[in-house]
Amino acid sequence: MAFETIIVEIEDHIALIKLNRPDALNALNSQLLRELGRALSEADANDKVRCIVLTGSEKAFAAGADIKEMSEKSFVDMFLSDFFGREGDTIARTRKPIVAAVSGYALGGGCELAMMCDFIIASDTAKFGQPEINLGVIAGIGGTQRLTKFVGKSKSMDMHLTGRFMDAEEAERSGLVSRVVPARKLMDEAMGAAAKIAEKSVLASMAVKEAVNRAYETPLSEGLLFERRLFHALFSTEDQKEGMSAFLDKREAQFRDK
Numbered sequence: 001m002a003f004e005t006i007i008v009e010i011e012d013h014i015a016l017i018k019l020n021r022p023d024a025l026n027a028l029n030s031q032l033l034r035e036l037g038r039a040l041s042e043a044d045a046n047d048k049v050r051c052i053v054l055t056g057s058e059k060a061f062a063a064g065a066d067i068k069e070m071s072e073k074s075f076v077d078m079f080l081s082d083f084f085g086r087e088g089d090t091i092a093r094t095r096k097p098i099v100a101a102v103s104g105y106a107l108g109g110g111c112e113l114a115m116m117c118d119f120i121i122a123s124d125t126a127k128f129g130q131p132e133i134n135l136g137v138i139a140g141i142g143g144t145q146r147l148t149k150f151v152g153k154s155k156s157m158d159m160h161l162t163g164r165f166m167d168a169e170e171a172e173r174s175g176l177v178s179r180v181v182p183a184r185k186l187m188d189e190a191m192g193a194a195a196k197i198a199e200k201s202v203l204a205s206m207a208v209k210e211a212v213n214r215a216y217e218t219p220l221s222e223g224l225l226f227e228r229r230l231f232h233a234l235f236s237t238e239d240q241k242e243g244m245s246a247f248l249d250k251r252e253a254q255f256r257d258k
């Protein structure tokens with residue numbers, strides 16, 4: 001079934017997913033999150049895809065959850081439908097690497113969506129924020145947890161309590177984004193990073209994701225053990241033999257995800 005709220009292009013082992021609700025600054029409604037979840041699951045299952053890039057428009061990555069869709073809902077509606085819980089879990093469970101390319105507004109659910117990706121490359125026009133407090137609510141799809149882990153308690157409290165926006169420079173300084181580039185170079189930078197990742201073994205990329213994400217979930221000793229087991233396990237792959245022989249033979253490795 002075709003998508004209506006996102007555009008998906010697959011080329012050179014990269015799935016480029018563009019949020020596409022321009023009239024609402026890519027506000028995240030149920031349809032968009034369902035379609036995004038489906039596109040990510042399909043990318044995970046597609047042997048041709050080795051990395052995913054998620055982006056929005058120049059003006060907005062996403063300006064949050066769709067306020068029109070939510071405004072009249074009751075607690076019972078939200079609780080019974082587990083509003084966006086399942087969709088959020090599907091996105092966060094994607095196993096292949098996802099690079100977020102953020103230009104313009106990444107607010108509320110938009111900031112939370114960017115943080116579910118594996119790293120964020122921002123244009124110098126990017127603005128991050130958790131302004132839910134202005135609507136009388138709080139973040140609902142990971143913002144209080146992920147932002148706090150990325151930028152620390154003080155700045156996270158500041159963002160959530162005041163609802164102020166953080167520019168790209170502050171976001172890089174605080175560890176929320178990995179790189180900032182001029183707006184006109186954003187997609188080249190993100191696609192370049194994805195192309196680098198796509199050259200690697202998907203087995204190793206997935207292992208990196210699992211191990212780095214464990215750092216947020218477990219005490220250090222458990223995380224170190226988990227990393228070591230994955231490291232050992234990769235010695236059962238052909239890609240490890242290929243990667244190490246290629247280094248010794250002074251040639252480029254050709255990974256086959258086996």
Ligand code: CO8
Pocket residue numbers: 023024025027028063064065066067068084105107108109110112131132135138139140141
């Ligand atoms: N929901 C619905 N429509 C939106 C949203 C939104 N979050 N943001 C913008 N729009 C719409 C506007 O209503 C407007 O539509 P229309 O032309 O029909 O009136 C259009 O997009 C353009 O917006 P503006 O005219 O407001 O554009 P400006 O350039 O003046 O302002 C801003 C841009 C500053 C981004 C402004 O639109 C704004 O403040 N938007 C709301 C930001 C916000 O509060 N986000 C948080 C939403 S709550 C949330 O995300 C909760 C997350 C928890 C669950 C998450 C699940 C994914």
